[in-house]
Amino acid sequence: MPTVGSKLRHLAASESSLARQVRGALVGTLYTSPASLAIGAIAGSVTAGCIAYASGSLSLLICSIAIHLVGILRIFSAVIYIRRKTVGSPDEQLHWERIYEIGAWLYASLLGAQAFLTLTQSSETMLLLMATIMATGYSAGVAARNAGRPIIAIGQLCLGTLPMAIGLFVTGTPLSITLGLCTIIFMMGMVDISLQTYEVVYTALSGKQEKSEVAARFEKMARSDMLTGLDNRLAMQMRLGELLDAVDPDESEKLAVIWMDLDHFKTINDTLGHLAGDKVLIVTAQRVKAVLGDRGWLARFGGDEFVIMALVSSSEEAGTLGAEILESVSQPVSINENIVEVAASLGVAVAPDHGRQSEIMLKNADIALYHAKNEGGKRVQIFEPFMHEDFLMLRQIESGLTDALENDEFTVLFQPIIDLATGRTKSCEALLRWKHPELGDVSPAMFIPVAESAGLIGDITEWVLRKACEAAAEWPEDVHISVNISPALLKQNNLPVTIIETLVNTGMVARRLELEITESVLLDKNPHTNSLLRQLQKMGLRLCLDDFGTGFSSLTYLRSWEFDTIKIDKSFIRNIGNSPTDQKIIGAVVQLAKSLDVATVAEGVETEEQLSRVREAGCSRVQGYYYARPMTAAQATERLVQEELPDDGPLKIVNQR
Structure with missing residues (x-):
């Protein structure tokens, strides 16, 4: 006691x-x-x-x-x-x-x-x-x-x-x-x-x-994000409702709702692990809070998505705030001696101009964000009314892409690439086509960016690789197959495994598969991408620099990488007959490629004059409607069989326009 x-x-x-x-x-x-x-x-x-x-x-x-x-x-x-x-x-x-x-x-x-x-x-x-x-x-x-x-x-x-x-x-x-x-x-x-x-x-x-x-x-736990300490979705929605109720349509003060999403965040998780991804999220939250100060509120909506709410005087001020946030966020993050490039896309909606209810404001900010990502990301997009219809169509495309894989709605066509020295098909480019049940034929220029932003590009590319290699396996051994590889896919770890599995399952050899990449991949200077490309080259795969001459062309690409092929963009071929400048540029590229023992392909050759000009410039190969439109695997196989038949006279170029 x-x-x-x-x-x-x-x-x-x-x-x-x-x-x-x-x-x-x-x-x-x-x-x-x-x-x-x-x-x-x-x-x-x-x-x-x-x-x-x-x-x-x-x-x-x-x-x-x-x-x-x-x-x-x-x-x-x-x-x-x-x-x-x-x-x-x-x-x-x-x-x-x-x-x-x-x-x-x-x-x-x-x-x-x-x-x-x-x-x-x-x-x-x-x-x-x-x-x-x-x-x-x-x-x-x-x-x-x-x-x-x-x-x-x-x-x-x-x-x-x-x-x-x-x-x-x-x-x-x-x-x-x-x-x-x-x-x-x-x-x-x-x-x-x-x-x-x-x-x-x-x-x-x-x-x-x-x-x-x-x-x-x-x-507090129910209202807070455990990783970043920010308000979570529930707390954000409650705060947004209170702020919108306080907005007076007759006053000059407005409420900006900024929806921010990190670009290619899944790639960071896939390549460096979830702990690295968590650190990126924490650093991002700290950077945004530092920019906001007492001007607004920040919440984590979920995953790599954040919502910022701030009182502003106009849409322009909201856009300026979004640009400040983007600049702060788009700085490298050091993780375990790795420098990770971080970028974001931001969609902005302003109340009461774009709505008075929280659901409508979030939806319009999301629509603006979707447009920002569809334009390539790393940008701020302010909502505009016309975006709503575009958004609905893009959402329809996005949902349709998943069904297209399951229902076998995609088609792969093959366009021959002709060797000017022999007149025979040297290679075929695999071209993906999609006919939507309701929208009809959808251009790859429209659905590929949607597939990239939705994270579906990996599954689609794997399907294209399999179909392309299955077809090429039936062709002569000296004919190559080229497949376009999305920049988003090159940020993932599993591409080499996917290619190896495809080659083994289809019986193709690596030296007959050529991967076409754009200059934007090299411009990014991502260490992981560079390592992956070198790994693919060591496997015996061929590399083609696509659309050369557009965007940020640089001779350093040719010095740093051993490309097998350079494709001269069709914009130069289109005006080659009337533009001496284009003729000189093409001639210079061809001479440079020859000195490096790299083949050149002139894209978009459609007329006799264009063919004559690129031949004069010294291009080794051509691709375009003058020789052949994209065709099915069966048609491509038949064409190659015809080319193999003995000919009594000089070798003739097969024209299948």
Whole structure:
């Protein structure tokens, strides 16, 4: 069983660790019932007045006046405390506790002094009885009433009963001495009762506080993103609703909703792992918060998507804010000695211009984001009404792409690439075609970007590779097959595995497969992409630089990479008959390629004059409608068979326009 000493030690320890809410509740118990204070004060005042009057003692009169004044002040302070609306700060709680403590100890001291003076100055039995009963009764009452703050209760017990015990000892009779000892024993018992009561009160309040804190933590968890600490989707939607309700159409202040999505974030997860992806998300959140400051709110919508809400004066200001965020986010992130390039796309909708309801605002911001990504990403797009119809069509295409793979709606056609020296087909380019059940023929220029942004390009490319290699496996061994590879696919790890599996399953050899890549892949200077391309070359695959001459053409590409083929973009071929400049450019590219022992393909040759010009320029191969339109695998096989047949005269070029 715990002793009074151990309880006092526990009291000292608990005093230093009281939570704010628990301490506030315990201090509140002191002021819980102003009525009991009033009753005690009235009883004490009446008793003190009677004793002073009957005894005729000046000291007891002074004591009586002091008891009256202190009692009134204590009642007044309790009324003021009860009228307060809040618990207050820890300093304020301590202030009110000190006020009560001083009043309680002063009042107990006065009652104890009154008992001592009565015992030592009067022999009137009734006066002695009144003084001792008042001191004893008060001490017994405070032991329970003020147990929430046991230091105060123990102080009152000691100050109220010890002077009375001393007075009994001073009297000197055996009975008074015995009663004095009993008073001290009574005081110690009441101290123990106060400590026990405090234990019960403290445990109950601490348990209540712990439950309250747990509930608060769970509520915060329900509204917060565990990784970044930002508001989650639920909290964002609640805040957005409140902000939209506060937007006044007649005021100049508007609310911008910016939906941000990291470009190619899945690639980061696939290549470096989810821990690296998590770090990118955390760094991104920190960067956006630094840009926003107190101008707005940031929430993580889910995955790599974030929603920013900010008060702006116009759509232009919203676009400027989006550009600041984009610039901050689009900085490299260092992860385990790897430098990861990060970029984002942002869609912006502004209330009330683009809507007043949260669902509509989020939808329009999402539509703007979709357009930003469809335009190549790493840009800010402000919502425009015309985007809604485009968005619906793009969504229809996106949903249709999944069905197209399952329902075998895709078709692969093959366009021959002719060797000008022999007039025979040197290679065929695999061209993907898609006829949507409702939209009809959809251009690859439209559905390929959608497939890239939707993460479907890998499955589609795998299907094209398989179909292309199955067809090429039936062709002569000196005829190659070329397949376009999306830049998005080159950021993933599994492309070499996919190609190896395709070659094994179709019986194709690596040297007959040529991968066509665009200059944008090399412009990105992604270390992973560069490593992947070199890995593919080591496997024996051929590399073709497609659409050379457009965008950011650079001779450093030719110096850094051992391409097997360079395709001169059709835009140069189209004007070759009328543009001496284009003729010179083509001639320079061809001469450079010859010096590097690289084949050149002139794309888009459709006329006799164009053929004559590219032949004069020295191009080794041509591709275009002049020789053949894209054809089925069966037609391509038949063409190659015809080319293999013996010819009595000079070799003739087969024209299948």
